[in-house]
Amino acid sequence: MLADPARSAAEKQTALEAWVREYLALTTYEISCPALRDPTLAPAGKTGVIVSTLMDYRLVKAIAEAGWYPAFKALCEEQMMVVLENSIFPGLTEQVEQRFSSTPLTIERLTGNSDGAITGWAFRDEATAGKLPAVNQFRKIAKTIETPLLHIYQAGQWTFSPSGLPVSILTGKLAADGVIKRLAKQGRADQSGDDSGGRR
Numbered sequence: 036m037l038a039d040p041a042r043s044a045a046e047k048q049t050a051l052e053a054w055v056r057e058y059l060a061l062t063t064y065e066i067s068c069p070a071l072r073d074p075t076l077a078p079a080g081k082t083g084v085i086v087s088t089l090m091d092y093r094l095v096k097a098i099a100e101a102g103w104y105p106a107f108k109a110l111c112e113e114q115m116m117v118v119l120e121n122s123i124f125p126g127l128t129e130q131v132e133q134r135f136s137s138t139p140l141t142i143e144r145l146t147g148n149s150d151g152a153i154t155g156w157a158f159r160d161e162a163t164a165g166k167l168p169a170v171n172q173f174r175k176i177a178k179t180i181e182t183p184l185l186h187i188y189q190a191g192q193w194t195f196s197p198s199g200l201p202v203s204i205l206t207g208k209l210a211a212d213g214v215i216k217r218l219a220k221q222g223r224a225d226q227s228g229d230d231s232g233g234r235r
Contacts (some may be wrong), residue, residue: 064087
């Protein structure tokens with residue numbers, strides 16, 4: 036569509052807008068309301084809604100290069116609100132006071148993640164097919180903080196698969212707990228050495 040040399044820029048944008056509307060009407064969404072769990076995250080009587088869907092990085096990059104990026108983001112915001120209002124959130128549009136959106140380009144710019152990836156790795160050849168460069172079984176997540184270097188722990192979104200912000204928080208906590216445990220153990224050993232005449 037965007038690469039078609041027979042179409043003018045205006046025709047390409049019109050066709051793209053129609054495609055985006057249809058895509059957003061048919062795709063799936065992940066919806067969360069953090070203030071339901073922690074009311075301090077929103078003013079009294081109000082809430083925030085986070086709505087996510089998948090979007091192809093190459094498409095968004097081509098849109099940005101064509102100069103349609105702000106209009107594209109506005110279109111996505113409006114269409115997503117229409118979809119939600121006509122399905123699970125009647126009256127949503129008139130109650131929205133503020134809104135903003137991010138795209139794979141935003142994630143790439145803020146995090147440095149290739150192609151604006153939010154989770155996981157791409158495996159494009161047989162040599163890497165099915166092989167994850169990180170622990171990927173939840174019962175082994177405590178091992179994600181370990182490194183080959185003694186007393187060095189790791190944490191962050193790429194230490195476990197599937198990755199992302201929750202993994203960053205969890206592995207950060209695991210690494211901090213590991214350091215505290217090691218320091219406490221070392222402190223007991225030091226104290227034991229002091230009690231036995233200062234030998235260590």
